[in-house]
Amino acid sequence: MALVDYSSSSESEDGEEGAQSTAAKRQKTSHDASSPDASSPLPPLPAAFHNLYASTVRVSTADDPALHQGRKRVNPHKAGSWPSHLYIEWHPTPSQHALLSNLLAALRPALPEVLPTSFLTSDLGAPQPLHVSLSRPVVLGTAHKDEFLERLVARVAGCGVGPFDLAPRGLEWHRTSESGRSFLVLRVGSADAVSASALAAPRGIGDGKGREKRQGGSTPTDAPATGMAQTAAKQRHNPELSNLLRRCNALVEEFGQPPLYAFRDGKDGDDAFHISVAWSFAEPTSEVRQCTERVFSRAGVRDEILAMRIPVDGVKAKIGNVVTHIPLPARGKRGREE
Structure with missing residues (x-):
């Protein structure tokens, strides 16, 4: 703020011309001091700030769904236990947030029996980060939580995966028996792999079983392809995330916890990574899926959302209410080995 510019006695003796000159100086001083700040956006918050305020305040140690929009804890609170979660955090840009918000706004009147509840904003309307899970919700004992974090830091440091980008691959509803909820999710893949797989087939909404349907038909994208399209279709969707998941799964199993995406048929979960954008207690019927599609x-809508890019520069570990950011090892080029 500019200091008040009081006129001197000599200026007052100059008459009307002196008064006008002084007023002009005051206006110029005020304009110069305020205009740059008024027109420029506020600087972004440092990344560490989000870690400090990533958790909500615990209002009860008992499982009271009334305090959480009817939701139930996957792991009930117990003294001496630390609910934990490994994940990748994404803070959508304002334009990305607007795209996803517009999608949900269009879905609500189209699905009155579902009425998806958004993950995009808090109860106060503030934008919230989204995430890609690298573990189930697990529970660590007090005696083990520090050692767990130390081992995780070492595993990530030696993973050989540098910062990379993800891209949405499709939209689908996913029902979980543990929570009794349905989730509207964006399935994601490595941006390089998604660009290559686009040669094989256009991406649409999934059938809830990890498969996608072609636009304008019901042929799944795992149908036979030819030439470059067949080669692209065989590429792994998530080489970086799969690497990180294997390391996280191995670690949680060492501490007696269940792994994520452990399929009996030998699949490693390469195609299962996703970002939840909304949830509902309603069942995702075939009619709901068709309307969503x-x-x-x-x-x-579809093209703009599938064109989004999601930067990944580290893994988050939330142990209790403490969030730790573990950066990926730096490399010369985003998402590629040197």
């Missing part, structure tokens, strides 16, 4: 396929 119609909204998602509207001109502009």
Whole structure:
């Protein structure tokens, strides 16, 4: 703020011309001091700030769904136990946030029996980060939590995966028996792999079983392809995330915890990574899936969302209410080995 510029006695003796000159100086001083700050955006918050305020305040140690929009704890609170979660955090840009918000706004009147509840904003309307899980919700004992974090830091440091980008691959509803909820999720893949797989087939909404349907038909994208499209279809969707997941799964199993995406048929979960954008208690019926596909396929919505990029520069470990950011090892080029 500019200091008040009082006129001197000599200026007052100069008459009307002196008064006008002084007023002009005051206006110029005020304009010069305030204009740059008024027109420039506020500087972004440092990344560490989000770690400090990533958890909500615990209002009860008992499992009271009334305090959480009817949701139930996957792991009930117990003294001496530390609910923990490993994940990748994504803070959508304002334009990305607007795209996803517009998608949900279009879905709500189209799905009155579902009414998806957004993960994009808090109860106060503030933007919230989204995440890609690298573990189930697990529970660590007090005696083990520090050792767990130390081992995790070492595993990530030696993973050989540098910063990379993810991209949405499709939209689908996913039901979990543990929570009794349905989740509207964006399935994601490595941006390089997604660009290559685009040669094989356009991406649409999934059938809830890890498969996608072609736009305008019901043929799954795992149908036979030829030439470059067949080669692209065989590429792994998530080489970086799969690497990190294997290390996280091995670590949680060492501490007696269940792994994530451990399939009996030998699959390693390469195609299962996703970002939840909304949830509902309603069952995702075939009619719900079809209606969601119609909204998602509207001109502009699908293409703009699938064109988004999600930067990944580290793994988050939330142990109790403490969040630790573990950076990926630096490399010369984003998402590629040197």
